[in-house]
Amino acid sequence: MSHLFLTGFMGAGKSTVGRIVADRLGLPFVDLDAVVEEREGRGIPAIFSDSGEEAFRCAETDALASLAGEPDAVVACGGGIVLRDENRELLKRFGRVFYLTVTAEEALARLGEHAGRPLLEGEAGRMAATLLEGRNALYAALADERVDTVGWTAEQVADEVVRHVRERSHPAVVSVEVPGRSYDVLVGRALLGSLGSHVRRSSPGSRRVAVVTDSTVGRLFGAATEEALRSEGLEPVRFDVPPGEASKSWSQAGELLGGFASARLDRRDAIVALGGGVVGDLAGFCAATYLRGLSFVQVPTTLLAQVDSSIGGKTGIDLPAGKNLVGAFWQPAFVLTDTSLLSSLPDLEWLSGLAEVAKTAVLSGEADLAWLEANAAKLGQRDPEAVEHAVRLCVRFKASVVAGDERESGERECLNLGHTLGHAIEKVAGFGVVPHGLAVAEGMRFAARLAENLGLAEGGWALRQEDLLEALGLVGGLPSFNADALHETMRSDKKARGGRIRFALAIAPGQCEVHVVDDGVLAARLADWEGG
């Protein structure tokens, strides 16, 4: 049994929000006051006036206790439920407690029209403020989650509650809201075994499932993946490509598509990408184009793919002239992000992912940034709980950015933080020479100093990021570069517009701006940076 309790002051909207949440989650809705009234055979005002508050409180506890063993429900509680120790224990034992916060003014405004709220009659204003103050600490201590309601509609508050519920479930479910083709990212440990049932649900007509992987990942997780599909009556067809960026080639894609045709995959079948970014990009492109588009599932096996490339629907193939010059936007049916798969990841790939985690924390805001600073060491040791938290944090952030911005503009451009210079470093060195994570980390350092130099960020902000990157082990290992070569490389990047280089600059935790940086300024900063 795990009920979902909504608590909070009168006027917080517990009943209204509760009904919407119940509807969204497909659960019954229970109004605890209504249960009390039904059990007592009279209205609450009558209980108060005839028998007094204590009698009501007893009835309320009985009503709460009666939920034991009942099917999971969304339960709106009375405002005073937190007053009794016994109630608080029951709430904790019976499920998860949400605290919908509200100010006294707002609560009074919302209740202005209503009658029959005994504790608000008379000197309503004074009473309310006193009550709220007294109960606030109780609510806060009890609640598993707290959701603010002031300035939000009931629908919006319900959205937020549902989001929390889904993200705290196992696996956590993060929705990526792309217009017309939204999908879920499932995040948790030991999820691979459930792949088949999720494919069954998302692609009910599929029989054959192509599993595209590389030979390294295939050796580790290929058999388990196939077994997970077979256990649901699906027929896996394995395609192992050589590991490494070279597999994102036109000829490899053609071979894979030919393989799909030989395996007689039809329009109802599905394609699973089991691997890192290369496999995801390659398999995704083939899924987007085989028979003009098949259902596609991402099972990312690297930290970088889990926190970044598996979300957002970009697929791509390299041409000799450059990376990702060919591709398609093709959203997956779902992403299965099993953080247990990361335990065997080589250190350099781990570092690449950590750079994205650092970038995300900087872009996301103070809470995530502080969490990462506090847990940098644990992440270094790949502590399973910390890893799961970090991945979930990144998935949630990326999903929020991608939503409504599938084709990359505006906000999504901030995800390039550290990548403008990072890519140039990788390119000038020759791809594969400088580890991606270290290049991006260096790009973040440069962007942080640039933001300070341009007067956009306060002093100390660059240092804070440098400390974080160091704590994550994202330091050193870079050869020295020629500033002009880097400058020229950034200018010719396909994201530059008419040769004008656009920098994503974090100016504070959770605040990012995109600036076109003056060529002279940039040249000077690059020269400085090269020296220092």
Place this chain on the structure above:
Amino acid sequence: MSHLFLTGFMGAGKSTVGRIVADRLGLPFVDLDAVVEEREGRGIPAIFSDSGEEAFRCAETDALASLAGEPDAVVACGGGIVLRDENRELLKRFGRVFYLTVTAEEALARLGEHAGRPLLEGEAGRMAATLLEGRNALYAALADERVDTVGWTAEQVADEVVRHVRERSHPAVVSVEVPGRSYDVLVGRALLGSLGSHVRRSSPGSRRVAVVTDSTVGRLFGAATEEALRSEGLEPVRFDVPPGEASKSWSQAGELLGGFASARLDRRDAIVALGGGVVGDLAGFCAATYLRGLSFVQVPTTLLAQVDSSIGGKTGIDLPAGKNLVGAFWQPAFVLTDTSLLSSLPDLEWLSGLAEVAKTAVLSGEADLAWLEANAAKLGQRDPEAVEHAVRLCVRFKASVVAGDERESGERECLNLGHTLGHAIEKVAGFGVVPHGLAVAEGMRFAARLAENLGLAEGGWALRQEDLLEALGLVGGLPSFNADALHETMRSDKKARGGRIRFALAIAPGQCEVHVVDDGVLAARLADWEGG
């Protein structure tokens, strides 16, 4: 000067519809009654009661004459405008006349609430019917187009008027309404020279324009195409592929994409397909995938491409295992359908297109079918006017089917009429041996007889189609086939679902149904057909 006059009985909605049409077309709206009132300095009821109907009619003629030399406008006329010879001449001379039809009952119902309509006061019902009857012939004789209004909203009537206007303009403009990415097909003669200005309008940011063509078409129209682009300051980059289906290969697509990269095409640039279906499919696929999607323009140069493959957004590449196994849905920015380009088309390619024209006329309905029957000989001689009419008819029909059904289901399946067996014939013979048009024509004959045999169509319907196909020259030239081989080939087609063969069957002009035909029945019919 070319005004757009809306005529019809009172209550037909001329003013309401006129305002909407004017808004859609970006033209001023003129209410002729209002012009009369302004010129006379008094209301129409006053003119009638003070000076009589004749005075009003004179004022009306003056008002109409005053439109000479005025900027093009949408003009709502009074119900009696058709009574005077002089008015009818002015209307004809000044522009195009639409007749919005309405029944007397409907007109009275719509006017029920209104006052100040002098001719309807008193014995309204009887008068209305008499008036309507008397004027009907006059309206009909005068009008260039007639649009029914009963049962339609003003918005819908306006849509229909706008559609007529756009389709009768030069070039005719047919909108393909695909949700979120609608586009225009421009149909007319001698349009190629305007390509540059249309690209400028649809892709304002583009500088370079890739022109993908085959060497045959390139020799004929390549220079003119490049010139049309250059004249608007665009920079054409030519890519000539070898003619023929073999160019729809993975390797050719890869080469083309590499060419785009070498030419440094960026996200704002555009790609033009100048050619038949092969070039359109190939260039479209490359446009869909280069940099994850560039603006794409179709300039179809074969009859088949003009009436069919250039519309609908399907792109595709063949694999050794089968045709069109790889592709994407990618709608063009616009299609420039210049029927003058067809004059040099080889006869066999002409026949291929004619089969699609015949199919379209059968699917579209009695009017188009009768037109085609009457004009079969002219089409055989490639009479420019008949060709333009036929292409416009097909474009309009395909656009209406594609609208709202981008990913092929339901209605779009009817477009396969004649293709189920037709494809099998082509495949069994080896692609390129039997001309596509003759194969499809044979498929239509078979489908027509099947529809009769199954009792779905009335007797004579198959014969009517056979006569049409013969008149178009779509007869003979087929080797004899093995019924089992055709049956098996249809069963393994990617459009078959689980081995069940779906037949699009025309059961009457404009009526088509998709049937899964029982294997035994089909085998028997195929055996019969093979023999006969």
